Amino acid sequence: MTNFAIGVDLGGTNLRIAAVDDQGTIGERVAISTNVALGRDRVIDDMCGAIERVLAKCGNSDKLYGIGIGVPGIIDSETGLLRESPNLPGWANYPVRAEIERRLKTVVILGNDANVAALGEKWLGAAKDFDDMAMLTLGTGVGGGLIIGGAIWQGMNGMAGEFGHTTVEPDGHPCGCGNHGCVEQYASATAMLRMAKEAIAENPGGALARAAQADPKFSSKTAYDLAMQGDPDARKVFGRVGRALGIVLSGLVNSLNLPIYVIGGGASSAWDAFSPAIFEEMRKRSMVYAATAPPDPNAKKEWASAHVIPAPGKKTIVARAVLGTDAGLIGAARLPMIAESKS
Numbered sequence: 001m002t003n004f005a006i007g008v009d010l011g012g013t014n015l016r017i018a019a020v021d022d023q024g025t026i027g028e029r030v031a032i033s034t035n036v037a038l039g040r041d042r043v044i045d046d047m048c049g050a051i052e053r054v055l056a057k058c059g060n061s062d063k064l065y066g067i068g069i070g071v072p073g074i075i076d077s078e079t080g081l082l083r084e085s086p087n088l089p090g091w092a093n094y095p096v097r098a099e100i101e102r103r104l105k106t107v108v109i110l111g112n113d114a115n116v117a118a119l120g121e122k123w124l125g126a127a128k129d130f131d132d133m134a135m136l137t138l139g140t141g142v143g144g145g146l147i148i149g150g151a152i153w154q155g156m157n158g159m160a161g162e163f164g165h166t167t168v169e170p171d172g173h174p175c176g177c178g179n180h181g182c183v184e185q186y187a188s189a190t191a192m193l194r195m196a197k198e199a200i201a202e203n204p205g206g207a208l209a210r211a212a213q214a215d216p217k218f219s220s221k222t223a224y225d226l227a228m229q230g231d232p233d234a235r236k237v238f239g240r241v242g243r244a245l246g247i248v249l250s251g252l253v254n255s256l257n258l259p260i261y262v263i264g265g266g267a268s269s270a271w272d273a274f275s276p277a278i279f280e281e282m283r284k285r286s287m288v289y290a291a292t293a294p295p296d297p298n299a300k301k302e303w304a305s306a307h308v309i310p311a312p313g314k315k316t317i318v319a320r321a322v323l324g325t326d327a328g329l330i331g332a333a334r335l336p337m338i339a340e341s342k343s
């Protein structure tokens with residue numbers, strides 16, 4: 001008999017569902033598209049139907065912990081209400097948890113998508129050897145998650161870990177949250193493309209501009225390739241990405257003194273272009289690093305893709321995520337397991 005949970009990654013475009021056992025092995029899985037345009041009830045119908053199909057394929061004698069769902073938005077963890085979600089219009093203040101529990105007759109736990117991705121990387125990914133970690137997810141926006149003692153740190157009302165809205169430029173680019181100069185405006189996939197276009201406008205004769213002219217599907221990937229070839233305009237774009245992330249990470253290092261910080265999300269694929277600027281910035285701003293002089297250049301690349309900032313006795317690690325798009329699915333499945341161990 002296996003003990004397992006269902007993890008759901010409810011994105012604005014794709015809905016992914018998997019059975020995950022308590023050793024972290026992924027079993028049955030399905031992916032369908034999220035028919036956001038057809039309305040909330042249709043999405044919930046589709047999701048419940050897909051969960052039932054996955055459950056039907058799992059053994060009857062196996063024990064189900066429940067269903068964990070990662071949702072893009074602000075969740076009230078106590079009431080199970082989705083308070084706000086830009087990607088799921090019409091879902092505000094809808095009792096998602098109660099409705100799915102009613103339909104599927106099992107425990108349902110909701111988590112913010114970036115928080116559950118952090119939980120996934122903590123359980124089975126880059127931070128699996130640590131109890132405490134923080135993660136930044138670079139996607140359309142910049143999400144964040146803080147894991148303390150192996151569980152998501154929710155804060156007073158589920159808002160903890162919004163590292164993406166940390167100010168890195170006090171009078172910088174306006175952000176959707178109402179602030180100016182959030183790290184999201186410098187390190188998200190959206191921001192990378194915007195900054196590449198700004199760089200093109202500033203130097204219309206440069207290699208970046210020529211690449212954009214030649215390629216109607218110009219993306220931040222093109223800018224990344226040019227940065228890796230040494231193009232100064234493209235390098236500047238990713239230098240700003242790394243600098244913004246380095247400022248945020250230095251603040252986290254100084255305030256939380258966690259053993260590991262993980263960078264994930266689709267746009268983290270540009271790691272090689274932006275990570276040198278992260279470490280340059282952290283050397284300047286992080287007290288943990290400053291506490292050790294002189295820095296040991298050989299200690300920088302020690303384990304997998306991790307970069308290590310030496311501290312007295314122990315080392316602060318900044319690492320790339322390793323689970324890719326499965327992080328959210330795995331972390332979501334972990335939610336009901338943790339809930340049961342606490343009850």
Ligand SMILES: [Zn+2]
Binds near residue numbers: 175176177178182184
């Ligand atoms: Zn913001």
